[in-house]
Structures are given as structure tokens and as C-alpha cells.
Amino acid sequence: MTILDFFWIFLMLSALQPVLRRQMLESSRQRLLAKVEHMRGSRVIALIHRQETMSFLGFPVFRYININDSEEVIRAIHMTGPDVPVDIVLHTPGGLVLAALQIARALRRHPAKVTVFVPHYAMSGGTLIALAADEIVMCEHAVLGPVDPQLGEYPAASVLKIVKEKPVERIDDRTLILADTAEKAIRQVQAAVKEILAGRYPDDTCEELAKVLTEGRWTHDYPITYEEAKRLGLPVSAEMPNEVLKLMQLYPQPVHQARTVEYLPFPRHRGPVAPREEG
Structure with missing residues (x-):
């Protein structure tokens, strides 16, 4: 073989490496999902969104809950027997209200336990999905978020506040149209939250939770911690299985530049200190 032959072999192996790596990751995820399903006797669904970067221009591409996600999750739920629990792993910044609400309603109507x-x-639409569960398991530092509607770049609650505080003759038509849409959006999302919570909480509790999460009390990216979720009355637990954390490691963030976080990837515990030798 000549040097040119080795060069072409090197090019082909370099081209195949990302494909092989992706297939190995997918196989590892499938094996771990099967292990968790066997361990818990449930259907496990992973809904995980990572920020990706385009390799050519380097622009960030944000993944979010869309219609395709809702179709896939609902299909998985339909393939699950009524006596089989559903476990869904959520890692998402949110997304379309329609898609998130479809998933939440499908989970809410599943007869067996949903975790x-x-x-x-799991922010915004992810929190809307979490509200449909019988149990929400959160890590110590995990967070949920408000589900207040957003009209493009503007929070619906803030648009309504402008209309209330500013004389109507000084408000342009576009803002008035946005305010009308904002009022409808908040009312619709509040009704959806109450629908999802109904049957597990008293009516007044459902009303209060829906109001707190949708009225714009906080900014849209406000982190609702485990402690705060518990104070709100949500069915939260801190018993996170190690297998779920291992599953997250199999959805690596696409990296096209130097890593910003780095550590030795093995557990480290402080053991007994060995005595120092003299001399």
C-alpha cells in the first residue's frame, strides 16, 4: 500500500467516526432505557433538548418542545398499557404551548401512575408537562419555571400592565391588539393548568396554583426550586435514581470548541488520611 492509500483510509475513517460515535451513543441510551424500564416496571420516555451549534457559522440553535415531540410522546403513551406506569425524563427550556399541552393532557389521562x-x-412548557404527573422527582439543584404566556419577545402580563397604566389615547393599535391577545392567552393557559390539576387538588388550590404560575408574578426564566415547588403544594420528591443521571450523560452537549467545564469523570470521596512518614 502506498502513502496515498493510507491517506484515503484515514479520510474514510475520519468521516465514519461521527456516525459510529452517534450509533454507539444511541445503543447505550437504548440499553439504559431498557434497564430503567425493567427496574421500575414502567414505560420510560426521554424528552431532552440540548442547545446545538451549527458547525459552519457557529450560530446557537435552541431546541424546544414542538409538534413533532408531542406526536412522538403521545405515540409512546398510546403504545403503553393502561396498567403500566409512565416515567418521563424532562430536560427542556420549554416550547410551544400547544405541543406541551397535548403531552400534558395525554399524561394526565393515562390511568397508571405518571412520574x-x-x-x-424543565422550564415553561416543561413545567406544564410536569404538572400532569402524579409525582415530580427533582434533583437538589433542579428547577421548574412559570408557565405565563409569551407573545413573541413580550410577556403577556407585561402587555396588559401597559394598557392598564397608560391612557388609552396614547396606546397604538398594535399594542391594543397585543393586549387583547395577551388577555386571551393568560385566560386560556390558566384554564389549561386548572384542567391538568383538577381531581388531585381542591378547586381553590387549583385556582391559586394556576394564578401563581400564569399571572406574571415572576420573570419567565424565574427558577422554581425544589423547596419552592414543595411550598406551592406540588407533589415533588428528591429521590432521583442514579440511572436517570447516567442517562443524561448519554445526551452530551455538542461541542465544537474548547470545553468550558472540565473535571475528572469518576466519583471522588475523601478517605482516611495516611500518616506521613518521618524523614
Whole structure:
């Protein structure tokens, strides 16, 4: 073989490496999902969104809950027997209200127990899905978020506040249209939250929770911690299985530049200190 032959072999192996790596990751995820399903006797669904970066221009691409996600999750729920619990692993910044609400309603109507695992964060639409669960398992530092509607770049609650505090003759037509849409959006999301919570809480509790989470009390990215979720009365637990955390490691963040967080990837515990030798 000539040097040119070795060069072409090197190019082919370099081109195949990402494909092989992706297939190995997918196989590892499937094996771990099967292990968790066997261990818990449930259907396990992973809904995980990572921020990706385009390799050519380097622009960040944000993944979020969309219609395709809702179709896939609902299909998995339909393939699950009524006596089989559903476990869903959530890691998402949110997304379309329609898609999140479809998933939440499908989970709410599943007869068996539904458990949502939040290892890191499930904001906005992710929280809407979590509200449909019988149990929300969160890590110590995991967070949920408000489900207040957003109209493009503007919070619906803030648009309504402008209309209330500013004389109507000084408000342009576009803002008035936004305010009308904002009022409808908040009312619709509040009704959806109450629908999802109904039957597990008293009516007044459902009303209060829906109001707190949708009225714009906080900014849209406000972190609702485990402690605060518990104070709100949500069915949270801190018993996060190690297998769920291992599953998150099999959804690595695409990296096209130097890592910003780095550590030795093995457990480290402080053991007994060995005595120092003299001399």
C-alpha cells in the first residue's frame, strides 16, 4: 500500500467516526432505557433538548418542545398499557404551548401512575408537562419555571400592565391588539393548568396554583426550586435514581470548541488520611 492509500483510509475513517460515535451513543441510551424500564416496571420516555451549534457559522440553535415531540410522546403513551406506569425524563427550556399541552393532557389521562424526572431543569412548557404527573422527582439543584404566556419577545402580563397604566389615547393599535391577545392567552393557559390539576387538588388550590404560575408574578426564566415547588403544594420528591443521571450523560452537549467545564469523570470521596512518614 502506498502513502496515498493510507491517506484515503484515514479520510474514510475520519468521516465514519461521527456516525459510529452517534450509533454507539444511541445503543447505550437504548440499553439504559431498557434497564430503567425493567427496574421500575414502567414505560420510560426521554424528552431532552440540548442547545446545538451549527458547525459552519457557529450560530446557537435552541431546541424546544414542538409538534413533532408531542406526536412522538403521545405515540409512546398510546403504545403503553393502561396498567403500566409512565416515567418521563424532562430536560427542556420549554416550547410551544400547544405541543406541551397535548403531552400534558395525554399524561394526565393515562390511568397508571405518571412520574416526571427533572434532573436539571424543565422550564415553561416543561413545567406544564410536569404538572400532569402524579409525582415530580427533582434533583437538589433542579428547577421548574412559570408557565405565563409569551407573545413573541413580550410577556403577556407585561402587555396588559401597559394598557392598564397608560391612557388609552396614547396606546397604538398594535399594542391594543397585543393586549387583547395577551388577555386571551393568560385566560386560556390558566384554564389549561386548572384542567391538568383538577381531581388531585381542591378547586381553590387549583385556582391559586394556576394564578401563581400564569399571572406574571415572576420573570419567565424565574427558577422554581425544589423547596419552592414543595411550598406551592406540588407533589415533588428528591429521590432521583442514579440511572436517570447516567442517562443524561448519554445526551452530551455538542461541542465544537474548547470545553468550558472540565473535571475528572469518576466519583471522588475523601478517605482516611495516611500518616506521613518521618524523614
